[in-house]
Amino acid sequence: MVLNFPASGRWISGSGQVLKTVNPATGDINAEIGTPSPEEIADACIFAHQSAASDSWRKLKPHERATYLYRISAAITEDAEDLAQAQMLENGKALKECRQQAASAAATFRYYAAACETLESIVPPNRGNYLTVTTYEPYGVVAAITPWNSPLTMEAQKVAPALAAGNAVVLKPSEVTTLPSLTLARICEKAGLPAGLLTVLPGYGRDIGPTLLARPEIRMVSFTGGTETGRAIAGVAAKRLIPAALELGGKSPHIILDDADIPAACDGVIDGIFEGMGQSCVAGSRLFVPRAKHDQIVAILVEKAEAIRLGQPTGPDTDIGPLSSHHHRDKVEEYVEAARKEGGIVATGGSRPVGAQFDSGAFYRPTIITGLTNSARVCQEEIFGPVLCVLPFDDEDDLVATANDTAFGLACGIWTSDYRRAWRIARSIDAGTVWINTYKQLSIAAPFGGFKESGIGREKGLQGMRLYQQAKSIYFATA
Numbered sequence: 001m002v003l004n005f006p007a008s009g010r011w012i013s014g015s016g017q018v019l020k021t022v023n024p025a026t027g028d029i030n031a032e033i034g035t036p037s038p039e040e041i042a043d044a045c046i047f048a049h050q051s052a053a054s055d056s057w058r059k060l061k062p063h064e065r066a067t068y069l070y071r072i073s074a075a076i077t078e079d080a081e082d083l084a085q086a087q088m089l090e091n092g093k094a095l096k097e098c099r100q101q102a103a104s105a106a107a108t109f110r111y112y113a114a115a116c117e118t119l120e121s122i123v124p125p126n127r128g129n130y131l132t133v134t135t136y137e138p139y140g141v142v143a144a145i146t147p148w149n150s151p152l153t154m155e156a157q158k159v160a161p162a163l164a165a166g167n168a169v170v171l172k173p174s175e176v177t178t179l180p181s182l183t184l185a186r187i188c189e190k191a192g193l194p195a196g197l198l199t200v201l202p203g204y205g206r207d208i209g210p211t212l213l214a215r216p217e218i219r220m221v222s223f224t225g226g227t228e229t230g231r232a233i234a235g236v237a238a239k240r241l242i243p244a245a246l247e248l249g250g251k252s253p254h255i256i257l258d259d260a261d262i263p264a265a266c267d268g269v270i271d272g273i274f275e276g277m278g279q280s281c282v283a284g285s286r287l288f289v290p291r292a293k294h295d296q297i298v299a300i301l302v303e304k305a306e307a308i309r310l311g312q313p314t315g316p317d318t319d320i321g322p323l324s325s326h327h328h329r330d331k332v333e334e335y336v337e338a339a340r341k342e343g344g345i346v347a348t349g350g351s352r353p354v355g356a357q358f359d360s361g362a363f364y365r366p367t368i369i370t371g372l373t374n375s376a377r378v379c380q381e382e383i384f385g386p387v388l389c390v391l392p393f394d395d396e397d398d399l400v401a402t403a404n405d406t407a408f409g410l411a412c413g414i415w416t417s418d419y420r421r422a423w424r425i426a427r428s429i430d431a432g433t434v435w436i437n438t439y440k441q442l443s444i445a446a447p448f449g450g451f452k453e454s455g456i457g458r459e460k461g462l463q464g465m466r467l468y469q470q471a472k473s474i475y476f477a478t479a
């Protein structure tokens with residue numbers, strides 16, 4: 001049975017080529033999903049535009065819009081297991097991580113419902129005989145384009161603030177993970193969200209993206225994905241003169257200073273790279289350690305990496321599942337081979353796990369590589385897999401210069417017992433997020449985004465709602 005998708009106010013099968021999604025843990029087909037033709041994309045955008053412009057959405061007071069978001073949050077909590085299962089089936093993440101992400105999606109809708117009710121307009125200081133009120137208006141229709149690694153959280157992070165801001169959203173999920181987006185759309189419908197405010201257009205980026213972004217109804221694009229795709233989308237947005245918010249790739253430095261609590265730091269490093277099989281934009285993939293402690297730290301990390309339990313995502317004892325696809329595993333393997341050719345020493349991992357339960361899935365062992373310099377290809381390019389490169393440093397200047405010697409600037413972790421050093425280094429690192437004595441803690445209330453080629457704009461927090469609005473200043477004469 002081919003699954004339908006919500007477009008133009010109903011669930012349609014679409015006349016584009018049918019998309020098949022695959023379970024990376026088993027190689028089985030998960031679902032066959034319809035995709036839209038260019039005409040169906042156009043119709044869906046026109047319908048979304050009408051829905052955004054209709055009085056029943058455009059003229060709602062923010063606290064009235066908030067009620068929809070509260071209801072969606074409650075409906076996500078009710079159907080959290082459906083969302084978690086849908087994501088697990090398609091990207092292979094351990095079920096327990098998928099469940100946490102479903103809970104986080106509910107919290108995101110709740111946060112933006114509250115933001116909707118509390119965000120204020122501005123009355124700027126008066127410079128003449130007039131009173132100015134600055135209001136924030138929606139764009140109309142926002143295109144949201146998302147990757148496969150964490151659709152549950154990434155899509156909530158775009159859909160909730162864009163709706164809270166008064167827009168309609170046309171969501172183009174990754175071709176690898178469409179089921180979670182269809183499940184979210186069902187949940188929104190069940191929560192009473194009016195038709196046309198959330199459209200889902202399944203399909204390959206190259207098929208859907210250019211047609212979608214050329215539509216005049218699309219007035220803003222919010223993209224999360226790879227840097228090269230982001231560059232292409234920014235090019236289209238520049239030609240159309242529409243704003244583009246871009247959350248892109250990373251090659252984040254994780255730093256252990258000589259005064260750190262080494263066992264705690266090593267736990268943080270292991271989670272920071274191997275949780276979710278390294279398929280996280282903020283994965284701490286370059287580890288900087290004091291040269292004198294290099295061997296001691298590598299020995300601890302190897303022991304911890306070898307204790308990680310790989311398995312089927314549903315397994316109660318599974319720490320990490322497979323990579324998201326067999327094709328992606330091939331890419332990870334190529335990177336490890338490239339590291340070997342450049343003189344890298346594989347301290348652990350560097351191969352597929354052996355055993356019947358791993359035979360048909362896209363599994364790969366957590367891998368730690370030493371013996372390279374920061375200029376090696378695996379230290380410069382985003383692998384997006386379970387591969388950690390350990391790099392020794394000599395002093396703080398060398399550390400900061402080398403950590404910043406990358407095209408990316410997404411995140412950084414610092415482990416130290418000296419808060420002054422933590423502050424100094426945190427301020428010197430080019431990154432949108434810095435963690436001190438922790439890693440990968442993320443709050444919906446704090447802005448998130450990248451420096452340099454890791455992106456433009458900030459999602460989350462109150463600015464995450466302003467991202468989907470444009471300021472308008474209205475002047476009233478007072479004399």
Ligand code: NAD
Pocket residue numbers: 145146147148149150172173174175203204205206208209210224225226227229230232233247248249250280281382384410450454455
């Ligand atoms: P990708 O760039 O290949 O695809 C992302 C999305 O863009 C998919 O929906 C895809 O279909 C679509 N797309 C592809 N070509 C397009 C085009 N020409 N026009 C419009 N849409 C197009 O990325 P991916 O492989 O799905 O995800 C992995 C990447 O995402 C990694 O680089 C990772 O770092 C990044 N990522 C970044 C963040 C962040 O917040 N900074 C979060 C998660 C993932």
